[in-house]
Amino acid sequence: MSPESATPGSPRSAAAVNEQIRALWKRAGGSLSDQERAEYELLVVEWATAMRGEVVEAA
Numbered sequence: 001m002s003p004e005s006a007t008p009g010s011p012r013s014a015a016a017v018n019e020q021i022r023a024l025w026k027r028a029g030g031s032l033s034d035q036e037r038a039e040y041e042l043l044v045v046e047w048a049t050a051m052r053g054e055v056v057e058a059a
Helices: 012-026 034-058
Strands: none
Touching: 012 034
16 A cells, blocks of 8 residues: 555544545556555545444444
């Protein structure tokens, strides 16, 4: 993953992770390399975790 990624224990907002996902796709031009796909998969898991946390906080 890129150096911009969060370290364990320092959660980011879903919006921040989504912004990084969008930037990844933009840099890749719509076609991800194997390394980019691995980064994308980690980001999606991080995004989903952040979304669950934000939904719980809002409840």
